Amino acid sequence: MTAITVNINGIKTTVPGGTSILQAAAEAGVQIPTLCFHPDQEVKANCRICVVEVEGQKNLVPACATAVSEGMVIKTATRRVLEARRTILELILSRHPQDCLHCARSGSCELQKLAAEYDVRHNRFPRDEWQLPLDYSTPGIVRDPNKCVLCHRCIEVCTAVQTVNALGLANRGYDTQVVPSIDHGLFESPCVMCGQCIHACPVGAITERDQIDELMEAISDPEKVVVTQIAPAVRLALAEEFGDEPGGLRMEQLVDGLQKIGFDYVLHTNFAADLTIWEEGNELLERLQEGKNLPMFTSCCPGWVRFAEVYYPGSLNHLSTCKSPQQMFGALVKTYWAERMGIDPEKIVSVSIMPCTAKKYEAVRPEMIDSRYADVDLVLTTREIARLFRMTGINPLKLAGAPFAPWMGEYTGAAVLFGASGGVMEAALRTVCELEGGTLEKLDFHDVRGMKGVKEATVYLNGKAVRVAVAHSLSNARALMEQVAAGESPYQFIEVMACPGGCIGGGGQPLTPTDQDRARRMKAVYDEDRSRRHRKAHENQEVKALYEDYLGSVMSHKAHELLHTRYTLKRKNT
Amino acid sequence: MHSLKEMRREFQRAFNISANRVKVAIGLGTCGIAAGGEKVWSAVNEYVENECLDVDIMSTGCLGMCYAEPIMEVHVPGEPRFVYGNVKPDTAVEILERHLKYGRPSPEHIVGQDPRGFKPAPNIVELKDTGFFKSQVKTVLGRCGIIDPEQIVHYIAFGGYEALEKVLSEMSQTEVIEEIKRSGLRGRGGGGFPTGRKWEAAYNSPGPKKYVVCNADEGDPGAFMDRSILEGDPHSLLEGMAICGYAIGADEGYIYVRAEYPLAIKRLRKAIHDAEAMGILGDNILDSGFSFRIRIAAGAGAFVCGEETALMHSIEGKRGMPRVRPPYPAASGLWGKPTNINNVETYANISGIIRRGAGWFSGMGTDNSKGSKVFALTGNIRRTGLAEVPIGISLREVVFEIGGGIQNDRQFKAVQIGGPSGGCIPASHLETPIDYDSLIRLGAMMGSGGLVVMDEDTCMVDVARYFLKFTQEESCGKCTPCREGTMRMLQILERICQGQGRPEDIDTLESLGRVIKSTSLCGLGQSAPNPVLATLRYFRSEYEEHIFNKKCPAGICVELLDIIIDPEKCRGCTLCKNVCPADAIGGERKQPHSIDPEKCIKCQACIMKCPFDAITKG
Amino acid sequence: MCNCGESVRDQRYTALEKTLSKYRHSTGKIIPVLQEIQDIFGYIPTDAIREVSRELKVPSSEIYGVVTFYGQFHLQARGKNIIRVCTGTACHVQGGGKIVEAITGYLGLKDGKMTSDDMMFTLEPVACLGACGMAPVMMVNEDAYGRLTPDEIPAILARYDENRKQGDDEKCIA
């Protein structure tokens, strides 16, 4: 495109044609406020906060949606522009609840930042808040419709990026509202609780279901033994909550911090991730030999599992019957681990710290009780743990560090990969290729890495070509699933993660990550993998011990009973 | 190419033959029916059967004279055409009895005669000389009221589809576009964008699939020009759309008609069916190789769907919410394909321009606003109805000559032009010529053509409140300034009308109006504050009266009225005392009564009851 | 559990199925489908939204958005006769407000309720019926009434009011 020079507040800037005024201004170092704009979404231009004055145009134009043209003279801070911005903010605030101090987004709320920046001090309009009940219907997410500023960012991510279509608009004009599908609560809609709408929301209208109280009750009860597992993506992102780069917090420091909060034993989900590779790797080989139920989909992402149950009930046989690492861990902690540690399983409170809100739903699925108790009692997100650290006055970055509890703390580089999209695939390929004998020199499978929507690769297993695919964001998963439902899928093994970038971009992670933030967190995952001594799941000694002393063999009857599950159709109004 | 010439000659002969038969035509548009036209129709049919007269009874669209509805026309061969107004079922029979049996028209009911070349009857005014028709120039409404809208043969007989034939046989796409550009035709929907340039943009966008869309949403309250074209002469719209399809290279058209016009939809469906049956629409029109199919998309009750991108979303089955432009519809419109959208009246002008040439059209109107425009005259005016006038005619001429001045001789106060997106024009600007640019200078706009005349008894603050209530309810809710701002302005105006106005209200209204007008995403929001800003500009004193003195000069804002009994006129008959719901009236029999202002709820029941009109509101 | 052969779903649902099969393979036909459903049921039942979503492969959140956007669609059942009173400019200026008061009085509608308790009438103020010359105008179902005065209202409405037919003031003999 031809280069175009424009004059922004007197500064001459040259930008390629088609750039919006917003981007051109940013390059010229001029800051224009936005609310409904999101770098990874289509321009909607409905909040009108980013209006600027362009010479020769009668009306003010939205900077996000107006492309620059040659010789355009733009003024971003005239009296008329400021009057417009402050009036629009005043209009929004006159209907917005004034409980900033109670709100989960206090300090990270875009509306709060704008109101302070633009000195909106007086309000000429009578308060007129919505007074609607909060929506607690789903185990993972809580919606507070009174705080919605109608920027449509949540609808955009749920419809375009995730194609779940759980959220939509209702009514018209002053009564317009964002509602779950037919306004009977989120649980009645096809919502899979992936939590991407939480990241999209600029204010506190959607948050994760807070379970800190339940945790503190368990910790304070002397009878109870509180055991927790931590997902790989949690450690990576937690550093961001305390002002450091992703991966800045060492695992030992996190373990130390959690023990200081009051957890009796701290273990690692990655142990179960390596275990999943053992089970799922073998299941894949079995399916390849029998040539049945192919392509096989991974089943470690509960958001993806529910998406398949709601939208593709006819193709559930393609999902691997393996449980996710969280649920495998849960099943083992109240059986194998309880036995090894000599603790009465009834006293154990199995906690799981995850980067994900859908895990809160997975834990309450009725079939997740194979340990004769609830496999996982409580699931907390990265954000909740960060809040807990702040509440208890602990800054994990300053701690010395502590080791994991025995039996289920060891993990390999392969397990760490589970946090990034393409990670489960790479971990599985490293093991599956070696199960056939011979060792793999090149451990890195670059084709399955990165932020590309659907990634492909071809691998040779005992001479036969196996085509694999990796999809992140449910819109890409839907594309692959359509091929499978039509019987035209060229792949044998497909990894799906519901969230863009994989679990490092999960619904429970530090707020509003852009695609760049997700890419940065991904890099930290691969850095940690390279730093570990063992980088193949089948080199995990504790997993070997589990099989020898307890499960008998891979895919044994006991393994099947504890580590595998089933899926059923969810009749939702899609 | 199969020509319509012979067919046209044959239909004209048939039309003329039927001309030498006695014909009675009754206006059965929605307004005709609302005025009791159907009862007249059955009475006339019954009379003709009993008297077994050889008379054809025909229904027609409306002539535009709503004030005279129901209308009955009598065509006797060799005599001028007589138009009777305000016809009741019984008077209709009387008129026919006297006119058909004894050949004597009844002047007391006549509106006017149309000599059609025959000897005009003595001392009966000719239609074209009546005040209502004198300065009108009927091009778009030419056939309305003359032909039977459900008969394609009538349309063809009156030169219908001649323009389409000419375009398909002689003209190239660029020639057609050049002709429209030369004619200077501008969009009649309200925006006034030059139609030729719009077609050219659609023609230039690449793509095998393009659409032609007609905006017949006509959501403005007080505007019904499009309805009378759709009901009175549907084929003129179809022909205009077909020509546009040929010009920009589209093979499919949609007419988006609002759900509140069932009769218009019925007539359009019949017209499309008849045209397709005669090979004038559908595949391979008149064996010319050009195909064009028209579908009807019914609206579902949303004024915002008059905005082009909202309209397209509505056709696509979505919420009628506008989107950001560019891309403009000419580049990516309906289902992402290049689309040309024009108003009903714009398309209805096309066949005239092609048939009589661009010069004829540009001869009418002013230098930058060409041709004629149809206005809907309503409100406190003596002759309400539709008037098609050359652009540039002065407001005074429209209101006083055509409209016949104000009802029961009240004083003229203002005229609202452009519906809820327009502004009001006070008496001081009556001389303003009606054209796109001078109206915008006054803070109003041409709009679709709704023209509501208001007399001295109208409170301008109440009118501004009324219009804002309409746009506020019709806002689509997508962008903040319009969704929130219009409601906040309305709340302020409602407070003022209830007597709780505060001094700073005027500044807040003006500042809010400015912000909404300059930051809203679509036309609805950008024009919603116009009625308030215009009334503030010309009638600021009335706002100040309401706010500071808590008085409503026009006596409309009920809460501000003081209802007082005039002691001289009051005979103490206690009628008002019994009817008063709040028993606010005191006084003995035969003694002058008085109203306690605290208790009075200003329901004005006493004013209506008092036989001596001793009670006034002020 | 009744074992009668004829399924319990009344004939309105079979009409719904006929409509849906007609539009199954078309795109963008949500509004015509909803208009037909509105005619069949008099309103849009929520389970009808589910079936339209399944048949036309359109998310039910989008359909619910359309139903609640357009003034023609209603989620609650409405009265047998629909009174549409014009509140357009001309009618407003010619006293349309008084007509509305007369109707609400006759039907006994209180605090914003638009449907009479006996489900006989639903009052719908409409922006403009397009017959401004006849202002003030009202339509009951398909019949239009122009140049109205408040005291004509009871007589007009009584004609549609089946309960009132056996009522007193009509004193109809037949």
Next chain:
Amino acid sequence: MLMNTAPKINYRTQAANELAESTPCPRTVNDVYSLGVNLQYCIGARYREIAELNQKETRSDCIRLAEKQMEIKKRIDKAAGHQLNILIQYFYEHGGPVIEDPVSEDTVKEISPFYNRLMENFLESLDEVTEKVRCGEMSIGEMETTINRELISMFGALGNLFMVNEMRKAFHDLVEIRESTA
């Protein structure tokens, strides 16, 4: 110390109800057994819900009953596996014929309104019983017997809906398993 005043929703019971409600009207023998399994999970979740109220004396009984539901579930799984083997054997013996679902599309359309109502009634009675136990109006033992009775009568009614006798036999199996473990 519940600071965030969220309404008390038992998400496990909610998920269990969703599991039961989503089971479509069975069209094959395997569907009947998976219906049985889903209902076992649903009943098990109710016992766990009451166990969580941790009134000391009822807690261990509830856990015992919840585990008993899982044993019943295992027996249903075994029966289902047995049936599957018979089907596969039939499949191989007859040279791999195409096996049609015993219940056709339109019969399901006819039956499903009754099936839905039966399931709704059962789930409602499950709610009532749980509520009664929660407020102490009913003992755990009575709860088990009521559920047993309701479930057996429902399986019987569901069996009558189907003309195909394999399906009726499958429902009969479920009744038998319930009765043998009462």
